[in-house]
Structures are given as C-alpha cells and as structure tokens.
Amino acid sequence: MKGDKDWGISTKAVHAGEIRYNEYGSVTTPIVQTSTFIFKNIDEIKKLAVGAVERFEYGRYGHPTQIAAEHKLAFLEGAEDAVLFSSGMSAITTTLFGLLKSGDHIIITDDAYRRTLEFCKACLVKFDIECTVVKMCDYEAMEKAIKPNTRLFFSESPTNPYLNIMDLERLIGIFKDKGILVVSDSTFATPYNQKPLEYGVDIVIHSATKYLAGHNDLLSGVVLGSKKLVEPVREFLKITGGVIDPNSAYLLIRGLKTFGLRMERLNENGQIVAEGLERHPKISRVYYPGLPSHPHHDVAKAQMKGFGAVVTFEVEGDCEYVLNFLSRLKIINIGPSLGGVESLITHPATISYYDKTRKERLALGIKDGLIRLAVGVENAEDIIADIEQALA
Incomplete structure (x- = not known):
C-alpha cells in the first residue's frame, strides 16, 4: 500500500x-x-x-x-x-x-x-x-x-x-x-x-x-x-x-506512526514554554515564532500550521552562571540534538562553538547567555518548573 x-x-x-x-x-x-x-x-x-x-x-x-x-x-x-x-x-x-x-x-x-x-x-x-x-x-x-x-x-x-x-x-x-x-x-x-x-x-x-x-x-x-x-x-x-x-x-x-500525535503535543508544549519563559525575570529574551515578539511572527502565522518545539532564550549572566544553571536541571537533559520525546537543552557557546574564540562566537550571534531548548512531550508545567528551579 x-x-x-x-x-x-x-x-x-x-x-x-x-x-x-x-x-x-x-x-x-x-x-x-x-x-x-x-x-x-x-x-x-x-x-x-x-x-x-x-x-x-x-x-x-x-x-x-x-x-x-x-x-x-x-x-x-x-x-x-x-x-x-x-x-x-x-x-x-x-x-x-x-x-x-x-x-x-x-x-x-x-x-x-x-x-x-x-x-x-x-x-x-x-x-x-x-x-x-x-x-x-x-x-x-x-x-x-x-x-x-x-x-x-x-x-x-x-x-x-x-x-x-x-x-x-x-x-x-x-x-x-x-x-x-x-x-x-x-x-x-x-x-x-x-x-x-x-x-x-x-x-x-x-x-x-x-x-x-x-x-x-x-x-x-x-x-x-x-x-x-x-x-x-x-x-x-x-x-x-x-x-x-x-x-x-x-x-x-x-x-x-506517532508523528501526528507527537507534533500536536510538541507544538502545544513549545508555545506554553515559550510564553512562560518570556515572563521570567532572569530571561532577557525569548526567540520563538509563535510569540508576537519574534521578528518573523507574521510570516510564521501565514505559512505554518504550528511553531514547533525549539525555544531559544537568553539568560542574564555570564558563562559560569549559565553552565551552573544547566547543571541544576533535573528533568531536562543536556544534549545537542532535538526532536525527540525527551526535552534536551544545549549551550551553543560551549557545545556547538567550543572551537571558536569568544570574539568569533559573538560575531556569529552566539552570545554567552544563549540557550537552545528542544521541548519534549513531558508536561509543559513540569518543564517550566524545572527551568525555574534551576535559575533560582
């Protein structure tokens, strides 16, 4: 068939x-x-x-x-x-x-x-x-x-x-x-x-x-x-x-075989988590196409059914603070990939661009506090709570 x-x-x-x-x-x-x-x-x-x-x-x-x-x-x-x-x-x-x-x-x-x-x-x-x-x-x-x-x-x-x-x-x-x-x-x-x-x-x-x-x-x-x-x-x-x-x-x-079910949940989780992080006082900016604050929000609304499950955000603080934040997470795993049922988080400056100098990274837009979160299918409130306790 x-x-x-x-x-x-x-x-x-x-x-x-x-x-x-x-x-x-x-x-x-x-x-x-x-x-x-x-x-x-x-x-x-x-x-x-x-x-x-x-x-x-x-x-x-x-x-x-x-x-x-x-x-x-x-x-x-x-x-x-x-x-x-x-x-x-x-x-x-x-x-x-x-x-x-x-x-x-x-x-x-x-x-x-x-x-x-x-x-x-x-x-x-x-x-x-x-x-x-x-x-x-x-x-x-x-x-x-x-x-x-x-x-x-x-x-x-x-x-x-x-x-x-x-x-x-x-x-x-x-x-x-x-x-x-x-x-x-x-x-x-x-x-x-x-x-x-x-x-x-x-x-x-x-x-x-x-x-x-x-x-x-x-x-x-x-x-x-x-x-x-x-x-x-x-x-x-x-x-x-x-x-x-x-x-x-x-x-x-x-x-x-579970693609449709997973994407429905991932889209929902991505939106909830992005909105929650945008309200957090220790997060200076959130990048997510489903947020009106995203520069391409209108384009995304016009041509996309959903906005996905990757949420990128900037944490206020230096690299040491950011790495300590990552180490305190209890549900979200530290890892460079995305798209699975488990939530994964990565710090591009140290994981993806480790071989670049800080000047080279900044020229590419990779800031010290930049974090990429690949939201999984866990309960959205648990993902947000995990981030909040790690930032506390």
Whole structure:
C-alpha cells in the first residue's frame, strides 16, 4: 500500500508506504536485514539487467524496509519521490554533489546549519563550485548574489538557533524564472507544520534523526521532491554509499506512526514554554515564532500550521552562571540534538562553538547567555518548573 493523498496526516503516518500484505502476515513492515538479495536463476538476472522486473539486488542500492519508509515520508511531505540516507548531513552533501558540477555557483544563507556552511565554504570550493553566503531573510542581498552560473539556492526555515523564518512566497519570486533550484532544509518545521514544496521549493531536506523518527535512537536524512530531481541524488547515493540500514529504517517507520500525535503535543508544549519563559525575570529574551515578539511572527502565522518545539532564550549572566544553571536541571537533559520525546537543552557557546574564540562566537550571534531548548512531550508545567528551579 502506498497511500491516498486525501488521507489526514496521522493516517498517512500510520499506513502510507506500508507493505500491507507481506509474505509473513506481520502487521509491521519487516526488517529485511541482509546485504545481498539472491536470484533463483539466471533468467532473473537477465530480466533485472534489461529492466523487465523491479527487484532488489544489493543493500547499497535499496532494500524493502527503506522503500516503505521512503513512501511514507513522500506522502507526509506531499512529494513525488523521496530517498533516505544514513544521516541528515549525508542527505545534504549527496544532494549538492548530485545536482552541482564544476563551475557552478550556489547561494546559502548565513545561519544555515554550521556543518552545512562548512561543507559549502570548505569542500565545494575544492571542486570549483563557488559559494556566496548571504544574510538570512535579506531578500535584496539574495537577488544581488545571483550570477550567470548560479545553479542552486540553499536555506533553512526555521533556522538554528534563532528560529528565523523564510518568507517562501517572496523567496520563490526571486528564483522562480531564473532556472535556479531552491533547496530548503525543513527539519525544524517538519511536514506537519510547513510544506515548502507547496510554495514552489524544488527540494526539501530533513534530518530524519529529529522529529520524524522522534525517539533519539537513530540517524537518518531524507531528500524529497520530484522524481526528476530526486533520481540523480539517488544515483549519486549508490556511488557514495550513505544508505540507511534496515534496522534504522524500521525504527524510523515505527517512530513515524506517532508523528501526528507527537507534533500536536510538541507544538502545544513549545508555545506554553515559550510564553512562560518570556515572563521570567532572569530571561532577557525569548526567540520563538509563535510569540508576537519574534521578528518573523507574521510570516510564521501565514505559512505554518504550528511553531514547533525549539525555544531559544537568553539568560542574564555570564558563562559560569549559565553552565551552573544547566547543571541544576533535573528533568531536562543536556544534549545537542532535538526532536525527540525527551526535552534536551544545549549551550551553543560551549557545545556547538567550543572551537571558536569568544570574539568569533559573538560575531556569529552566539552570545554567552544563549540557550537552545528542544521541548519534549513531558508536561509543559513540569518543564517550566524545572527551568525555574534551576535559575533560582
């Protein structure tokens, strides 16, 4: 069963892509834990070689558990095709390598994920692919950065850690008639809250490690879009080998079945926690798209169903005070990821940007008191109380 586009998001999350009547009669899609698929006879090999049959031959080229997960994700995003990877970064790097060639130019926003920026600035240049970094949401700068050889624009929305929101209609208006591909990392939004493809974005990427899997127990990335654009990425994956393993694909399917339920709770918790923190006297500022104080609140309201579960805030005090605050938390765990059922908190200055000087960090907007909270599905009042007692 592939699914019905008219199904609700939770019905898609549970049923789309599933192998409904598999040979074992199991209600769950089986974990096909094998590296190699054997042939009954030589005729089967000949049919595969000429494209007369569709079947599996080697794990790096795909396996049944992966395909079921890909179909489910495609239905959730409203995409024609999807391809899974062993991590979100593998999805990003393989996509860029698969769609770009020597002599091309790309534009990327300045608060894209740190490792994505590093890849574009330090790795792509080795292959004679030029990269221009522009300020997030500076649409005039984006337009001015276009060159005759510009092939691709890459951004995120919302971004990390300030949760800036790209106006997708305005963005597409810049690149639509210029033959430039628009790629959006929509990890923080998820297909529950925002569907960039509906606005004209060409390719959507997710770190499926986060909200899609939802349980902090696997690594995966996914690329979604039209078959025409996804296919060259899939073919490049067969060369580079960043394929998702069967067990992780199964865990992703399992996590996705509660996707709608989790996102409903996470959106609710994110809003409650953000509003609670904004009232706290020891917190100088809160960044959350669902708050009227956020600079892109109106854009977020117009194009998002919900505002997610990442809440970034600034604590009044130096690094020592902030680290003591983190150490006093009893429910919220200290960790650099997000999107799971457990609340996680991180101090970007010491965890993500530990290799930068304070001057370099401040130039990037990473202040000493900056905290990123990935709200989980616990009771919102307990999350707020934990933060309050740690700040006391």
